[in-house]
Structure formats: structure tokens, C-alpha cells
Amino acid sequence: MDKDLLAPEASNNHWQRLSPIAVLYFVASGIKTAANNAIYLLPALAVSYSTAKESPQLWIPIVIAVLCLISLTSFLQYAFYSFRLANENIEIRSGVFSKTYINLPFTRIQNVTIERPLYYRFTNTCCLQLDTAGSAKQEAKIVALPVDYAERLKHSILLKEKPATSKSATDCASESLAQNAQAEYVLNTRSIKDLVIHGITNNRVWIIIGAMAPFYDDVARSLAGFAERAGIDYQHYFDSQSQAFWQVGLAIISLIFVAMLSVTLLSVIGSIVLFYDYSLAKTDDRYIRRSGLFTKQEVTIKRSRLQVIAQKQDWLDVILGRINLELKQNSSGIQQTNELQDNQNKILVPSVTHSEADIIIRDAFSDNNLGKISFNAISPRFILRQCLWLIPLNLLFSLMAYFKSGLMGILLIQIICSFIICLIYIRWKRWGYASDNEYIYIRKGLFGVDHYCFPKFKVQQTQFIQSRMMLKQGLASINVIMASGALRIPFMRQHDAKSILENVLFTVSFKRKSWM
């Protein structure tokens, strides 16, 4: 079967080379690494700054040398990279000086991610990333595969996880492949309008800010230059000596407004870049997320590996009635260094409406009552406990304010304190928990509100926490540790805490269902 399915170019027992276009990928990642490491060069730059300033042409050979080095290493990486598929294993050999050899059985692969960066769009190739349930080191990335080849490889990897039927291998594969292709239906798509809403309600600026980091100074300088050329004397507007008080205030307000507007605009652009052409599709046991304007990403997650569903709403989302839905899977052992990487570990459905969210949640966790269940409040002692640290801080700051600006200072501190107490009250009001036969539900938030829902049988570990004071009041906090992270419910009634934990431990040990 493998021969027919997986070997369009070469026999699968032979080591295969990548297509030459892969060099591009290595160059791109080389430039990325160089840019990331440039920060370590800053001290050297600072020392040689004056010399460099006098003779800027000195930079030309350095830049050329760096580029040559990157091209050379990219070519070597390409030349030393080979992979093969044999006996349902994927083997990858790479590395110029330190050799790496990865052997990954298909059955151990947790996610298959297909990525199509912009520069691969023209050659119809893509990157195939394979993640295992284990550590982050055990992942494999094959670059510059032809798209249809990658698709077929993906299908055969995913098929391997199902128990084989007695039919002949080739028939079985092509049949289930056809079934898979037919069975895939789209659960949700996001229009540009949804993405704009998502950009406004959720700050997606970090994508652009992150990409622009090296150019901050230049941007600021050119903006100032532009303003000067346009005849705007910005220093004049903020000069409190030549302008009236209200004029300076107006200038500041309009500046904040312009800043917020541009941040929102950037955020919308970021949202569109990340989620353009979004679709969440489903086969019988998997979810497939596809999106991206420049780099098209396709993430496949097995349904049984979902651990927690989080329904997140910021305050603007609450007003607009939108929800960010996160389907989280096992993330232990994977170091999340940035949000982009984090995205591969969960499926985010941006800014869906309540009814759309309900459809997806009910599809993922059947018999789920997240929308209907009524939540139990936590004890009002939570407010008292949170105010405990406020008292010494209040005294300290009041004292400082008194010496600085008399009674007015104390008044100001008291106003700030009461505001914080209001926030604590809102936070308490948001906290809630509930459980039914199969699931535990948690509600929390401050201005926004987040709902979490997870099946009891997938719990990894439980923690019961109680201080001496809480023991007297008959209260307790619990931590429930899932493979996707810990979830906490503070200041519950002790009886509820115990019965939930006992029920969880019982469900785990006696239902004996797999969490994967």
C-alpha cells in the first residue's frame, strides 16, 4: 500500500531528498535565526558605533558575508537532509556537523500540520509538521513537499491510527481515503466581517508588532520627519506655556484616539492575516482547521485528544455577543515560546456567535450542558481574602500620600482602593462552578467572562487546598490538572469540593476511558 500511496517519485525504502526549493525555507529560517541572534551583537555594535557611523560602507562587506554564510549553511542543510518512509515509520536524517536522526512511527503522531508559506505558494509545495504527544524535541518537519504528496502522506498517517480491517491493504487505504474525503464536512467558516470583529475585540497587534520590532526606531524617525515636512509642529501642541490647559488636554485626547484607532486597525489586519479564509472542518474523528493569508496553515487534531473547551469573551465580546472558542489538547512537554506556536496546540475559532459556539461544543463534547447549566457561586469570603493584602498596601500608600500631599492624597488612595474592591467584587460575581454526570464547568472573568468545560474522565491529577481559616469556615479550593493545564476553583463549599474530587477520582479509575 505504501508504495502506491506514498511514493510518487521514488521507492519508499530509499532515502529521499527534498525538492531544491527547500533551500528557500532554510534561507528563510537562517535569516530568522540571524535576526533573533542579532540582539547578542548589540554590545559589539555599541562599541564600534562611532567607527561605523564614520564609514557606513564598512557594513556592506559584513552584510554580504552574513548573507553568504546563510546561503552556504542553507545549501549544506539541504544537501544533508533526507527522509524515508518505511514500515509505517517516518525517518529523517539531518544536520551538517551535529547529525540528527528521527524515527517516528505513524501511530505516535498526534498532530499533522500543513503549512504553506507565501514563498511556497508559487511552487505548489508545503511544509509538513508532525508532532508527537511527547516532548517538543520529538517533532519532525519535512519542508518543500509537493502539496498533493503531503496530503496523501497526511491521510495515510491518519489512517494508521485506526485499527486495520481484514481487507487487502491497498483496497482498504483507498476506500477509507475516499470515505475520509467524503466524510469531511465544514463545521464553521469565518467571513471577513467576523475577522474584523475579532480584530476589534481581541488585540492581534502582537503579530505586526513582533514582525516590526527591528524597525521601531526608523518608523518613529520617519514619522517625525513626515510631520515636520507636513508643517506640523507637534512640540508646539503639547507646550503648556504657549497653549491653554484645555487645548493641551484636547491634543492629548486626540493623540490617544489616533493611537487607539491605529492599534485597532493594526489588530484587524493582524486578525485577517492569521485567520483569512478560516474553516473548521470535521471528519468522523478529527477536526481540521485551515486559515492564513500569507502562510496557509492546516492543523489536524484528533477529537478524542481534546481536553478542555474554553469559551472566552472579552468585555467587547460580551456586548457584541461573540465568543472565542478554544479547543485545547494535550500541551504538556511542549514549551510554548510564542502565541503562534501555541496556536498549533489548540484550535481557536475566532468570534463565533452563541449558536455557532453551541454547535461546535456539542459536537466536540456530546451531552454537554455548558449553555444551560446553572452555576454555583463561590463563597463571599473570596472578597475578604482578596482584600486582605489591600489593607497593608492601603495603609502604606495612604501614609506616603499624606506626607506628599496631605488629606487630598489619602482621599485619592481611598478612591483607588474602593475601585479595586469593586473589581474584586465583580471578579467574585463572575466565579462559578457546576458539574453534571460527565463534565465539570467553570465560569470566571472580570470585565469579560470565560467558560471552561471538561470531561471528568480526562483528569490527570487533583489537588484539594485548604487553609486553617478556610477549614473553620468549611471552605476549600480545588485544582484540577488536565493534560492541557491546570484549572482552579477557589473558595468552594468544602462539601462540594470533596464530592467533586471524589467523583472525578472515581470516574477516572472506574470508567477507565483513555484520555488521549
Added chain:
Amino acid sequence: MNYQIVETSALPDPNEINFESLNKRYRPLAICTTWLFALLFIAIMTITRFQPFINLHTDLLAIYPYAFGCVMIITLLISVYLFFAIPCKKYCLKEHDLHYCSGLIFRKIISQPILRIQHVELKRGPLERAFNLASLQVFSAGGSLHTFEIPGLDMRDSQKIRQYILDHKDVLTDG
């Protein structure tokens, strides 16, 4: 040592008899370790203070006796805390899960279903070897932050518990 293995699924109360205390040698070990670290710190400080090679700032020299006193007081406080806190650390093996209870002021009971255990490790540092003690670490998919650990077990006890976990039918099935 015979373990009382309870067959219900109720969350155990640390005041019940079925909770085992840690080995008696664990308290002196923990206090010894604390003092050893403090002495090491003081030694580094003292060597830096009296070495003849580099001239230190006079302020730094003036701070030395206070820093010395601070380290001693902090170590003493930690020792007092450990003296009272370690008897609160207890563990309990049940038919389907392990429980570990700790905390002088904040009592915490961690429960680890045996079905969810991925692997078990015995950890022994040089001091633990000198005291013939071991720490039992139990790993689940909950991540390294949530490693279930029972410290201060007698070597033979820890091996027994490890064997109990490894032979357990829940670990043998693919959970």
C-alpha cells in the same frame, strides 16, 4: 511495612489512621540540607569579603556583618518552619490512587489516579543516599509542574511503593 490499602474512592482525611508519615530521618535531612546551603552561601560571602585580590567597595564591606546575620536568621526561621511542617507531610496508597498531604497553614491533598501514571522515578541526592532515603516521583500527562512527589521515604519503602505502582493493573492497561 504493611500498607493499608483502602478500597473506597472517598477522598481520605489526613487525620485518619491510614495516612503514613514520612520517614523519621527526613526531618533531620531537610534541616541539614538547609544549613548546608546557608553555610555554602556564608562561605562564598566570607571568601569574597576577605580575599586579598580585588578591592571591594567600602559599603559592601560594611554590609557584610548584617548580611551574615540575615542569612543566619532566615536559615533559623526556615529550620523552625521545617521542624513543624514536615510532620504534616503524609501519604496514603489506595486501591486506585495515591494521595499526598502537606502544608502547615495551607493544607493540600494531591491525588494521583494510578491509571493516569506515565512513569515513576526514584530520586536520590548525595545527602539522601547518606540518610538512606529516596524521593518517589510520579509523572502524569499533567506536565512537569504537576509532578506528584513523595519525599523522605526509606529506600526499601520507596522501592516497594514503586513496585506496587508498576504491578498495578491500572498502569499495565493503556490509560
